[in-house]
Amino acid sequence: MWVVVALVSIVPLVAAANSPLLxxxxxxxxxxxxxxxxxxxxxxxxxxxxxxxxxGLSRARxxxxxxxxxxxxxVAILVHVAGLWITSPPDMIxxxxxxxxxxxSIWGVLAMWTAFAALALAALRGRLPLRPRHWRYxxxxxxxxxxxxxxxxxxxxxxxxxxxxxxxxxxxxxxAALAAVWRIRSQYGHAAxxxxxxxxx
Amino acid sequence: xxxxxxxxxxxxxxxxxxxxxxxxxxxxxxxxxxxxATPSMxxxxxxxxxxxxxxxRIGGGGFWMTGTVRRAGDGAPLANQRIQIWAHTTEGHERxxxxxxxxLTDADGIFRLEMPQIxxxxxxxxxxxxxxxxxxxxxxxxxxxxxxxxxxxxxxxxLQPV
Numbered sequence: 001m002w003v004v005v006a007l008v009s010i011v012p013l014v015a016a017a018n019s020p021l022l023x024x025x026x027x028x029x030x031x032x033x034x035x036x037x038x039x040x041x042x043x044x045x046x047x048x049x050x051x052x053x054x055x056g057l058s059r060a061r062x063x064x065x066x067x068x069x070x071x072x073x074x075v076a077i078l079v080h081v082a083g084l085w086i087t088s089p090p091d092m093i094x095x096x097x098x099x100x101x102x103x104x105s106i107w108g109v110l111a112m113w114t115a116f117a118a119l120a121l122a123a124l125r126g127r128l129p130l131r132p133r134h135w136r137y138x139x140x141x142x143x144x145x146x147x148x149x150x151x152x153x154x155x156x157x158x159x160x161x162x163x164x165x166x167x168x169x170x171x172x173x174x175x176a177a178l179a180a181v182w183r184i185r186s187q188y189g190h191a192a193x194x195x196x197x198x199x200x201x
Numbered sequence: 202x203x204x205x206x207x208x209x210x211x212x213x214x215x216x217x218x219x220x221x222x223x224x225x226x227x228x229x230x231x232x233x234x235x236x237x238a239t240p241s242m243x244x245x246x247x248x249x250x251x252x253x254x255x256x257x258r259i260g261g262g263g264f265w266m267t268g269t270v271r272r273a274g275d276g277a278p279l280a281n282q283r284i285q286i287w288a289h290t291t292e293g294h295e296r297x298x299x300x301x302x303x304x305l306t307d308a309d310g311i312f313r314l315e316m317p318q319i320x321x322x323x324x325x326x327x328x329x330x331x332x333x334x335x336x337x338x339x340x341x342x343x344x345x346x347x348x349x350x351x352x353x354x355x356x357x358x359x360l361q362p363v
Contacts, residue, residue, distance in 0.1 A: 021321060
């Protein structure tokens with residue numbers, strides 16, 4: 001499991017680092033692109049951590065990592081957007097206003113806002129008038145939209161990512177998200193699990 | 202054939218044909234409106250820099266941007282029209298002045314400008330073209346390349362008289 005996750009995460013980064021397109025880009029544009037790739041890798045890990053699917057990690061450890069990686073994902077999104085804005089302000093403004101000619105932009109913007117929503121829920125956990133299981137459903141729904149939006153965004157882009165390693169990472173991310181939803185639902189999704197709700201996450 | 206003689210001959214031809222076309226247009230004032238004007242494309246004007254100079258080629262060349270300019274309605278080719286071109290290439294970003302240039306259409310309304318290889322930027326390999334000389338409505342185009350390995354790209358203008 002760890003080997004698969006490591007390979008699927010690292011190979012796309014190495015392949016992107018060897019992209020011929022890098023020769024024709026400014027450092028800030030390169031940084032923005034890699035923030036996007038790093039964000040995609042974090043999105044593979046997040047559901048695995050949330051559902052405790054990585055062997056050898058205690059649930060408490062996995063949960064702490066899920067929080068740290070979640071914040072890292074938000075930072076990656078901000079660097080991605082800011083770097084692209086500096087590189088070409090009108091293209092980024094079009095994307096954020098949903099007026100871009102590129103079909104992948106709208107998916108990226110969807111993923112960004114749902115990631116912010118998932119972050120807001122995480123930050124306000126326990127302070128919202130939500131039952132733990134409703135909080136969990138909402139957070140998972142936003143997270144699922146982040147994954148879906150990001151994968152569509154990445155797949156439609158002709159950029160520094162190499163096609164095969166990008167496809168593998170995107171597929172693995174979708175599978176991880178589905179597995180996590182299934183695992184969490186089967187753990188807590190029924191009435192009998194209510195007492196456990198208090199201690200979850 | 203050297204580039205400069207090609208360019209001068211094209212200019213001479215374009216001037217003559219502009220006069221001829223103008224006369225033809227006057228003789229057929231009631232010609233049916235059959236050819237629709239090209240609308241601007243989304244994002245076409247991004248990183249536009251007004252007044253790009255008319256040049257022999259942008260940078261070192263190796264890639265050809267080609268196309269036609271015609272008049273809305275009768276579809277007559279428009280000679281001597283200034284088309285501005287820019288893109289993210291192997292030699293610079295879209296916003297860089299050195300990535301911008303302009304050329305004029307020939308007697309048949311055809312333009313052709315050599316430029317550096319376009320490379321994918323912001324997720325798509327694409328070019329930008331503008332007509333904004335004022336005699337016709339301004340049009341900004343943003344054609345896509347089918348593959349980043351293409352060494353030419355076409356864009357066609359049908360302009361609406363102001």
